Amino acid sequence: MGFCSGTGHMLQLVEAYTRAKPGNVLAAYLPALPAVNGSDSHAGLDPNFPRDWRAAVTDTLFRAAQEAERDSVYFNPSVRDGKSHQVRALGQFAYYDAALMHGYAGMRAIRNRALARAKPPAQGGDERAWLYAFLDERVIEMRKEAAHSDTSRVDTAQRGFLNNGNFDLITPLAFAVLATNRVWSCRSRFSFLQIGPQR
Secondary structure, X not given: OOOOOOOOHHHHHHHHHHHHOOOOOXXXXXXXXXXXXXXXXOOOXXXXXXXXXXXXXXXXXXXXXXXXXXXXXXXXXXXXXXXXXXXXXXXXXXXXXXXXXXXXXXXXXXXXXXOOOOOOHHXXXXXXXXHHHHHHHHHHHHOOOXXXXXXXXXHHHHHHHHHOOOXXXXXXXXXXXXXXXXXXXXXXXXEEEEEEOOO
């Protein structure tokens, strides 16, 4: 996952990191980050921000800030919504993956469009039909943006698990993403560990 200025999450992450470690290598960019927040501008960040970001990645406090931000902004709200809709691990993962790519508000917008086509189990709907509707709406959203136009993460992974009835994400999970065959095994909470290419 990444943290970008377009969603505002990069600013939130650097602020959290700076609270944990004042004077860190990214703290010097805090005056510039609010100005680029919500945009693709690099004003005040070039030319050294990428280099300094790579340096920060080696800091355990920065990695901890990333994990905390991931959980509070993406993971926890997505799983909470999935549980409230009474979908199992696959549905919760589909919500989380959509939130990572489109933001939590974007995931909720996808979900709201899917509600016009099907109902989640919590509203008396069929889980499979609900997840098909959600994934269909997700693909429509992905195709609106060139950077997300490869829909294999939905088509061959999530929809593949759904087609096979793997609502609980029983491992190993075999799928192809970006034209690469993979076999993955879950470690915890949808954190996938690659155990080798599928042969």
